[in-house]
Amino acid sequence: MKEWDDPKLFIQSGSHVVIHSEDVDEVKQSFYQKDLKKSLVLVEKSTPDYLPVYRDSQENNYQLYEKVFFNQKNKFSKTVKNHQLVVEWQGKENEEVIVPVVKYARTTIIYNNQKLEKPKLTVLGSPIVKSRKGANELILYGDY
Template identity: 35%
Template sequence: MRLKLSKSRPPDYLPLLNDMTQEELDEQGGYQMYDEQIVNNSLDVSKTIDEKNRLVLTWKGRENQENILPTIVYTGSQINFNGKNLTSNQLQKTTLGAPIVQSKKGVNKFTIGYKPLVNIKLLMSIKFVTIVSLFIFAFAKIINNFIYFKQK
């Protein structure tokens, strides 16, 4: 048996845009589009992560032209393209959700992050308080049982 090396495995999740169904995405070759637009994208892009854990794509444009970027934009994505803050609705996207931007001549920068609907710090605080409360309750129960059995 011979194994074939693969550049990357298919993604577990592809977005469904414009009320598209999973079957329609499959019919249109969603995973093939993913390979073309993301994995084998011909744009020479440098990918980094900034201090806020956002993906930063930079590339040098030779002229003003339209480019498909090797990332996916979701409804809650926070986007900055060449210094201008944009929403998902303000961007033209491929069927798959890859942004289509008008590059300028020179250095271009596309930053994308995601702001969750619920504040993560609030959720973590609630989790911490719950865990501490459970430990206090368990400790009090153990002490109470110890005192009860000692009195017998």
């Protein structure tokens, strides 16, 4: 508990831990709230437990994960409906977008009401889709 009381050591941080608040008390209090979502938003790690690797890459997988999942997460809204992950965003123009989710072997992807049979994926399995101007929706569910 000694480290918990120290404003610099209260979380085992390193190059792969991102703390999204300068307020140490806010971060600590988030771990004692009934809804722990805030603590998961305030403290993130870029070392996921498991990610598929679809092909070899010269890039560091943790840096790729940070680029896709941390740097653009505010552009996307994620909800769960009927046991399916629903990702929504507003497209500004027709452009390729990397959606910050991961497709596993038995994951089905529906993009703007069309099933993607052979989706284009990043090295880590994030779908790359052609975004349309306005509302876009990507749905994932697994056959597990």
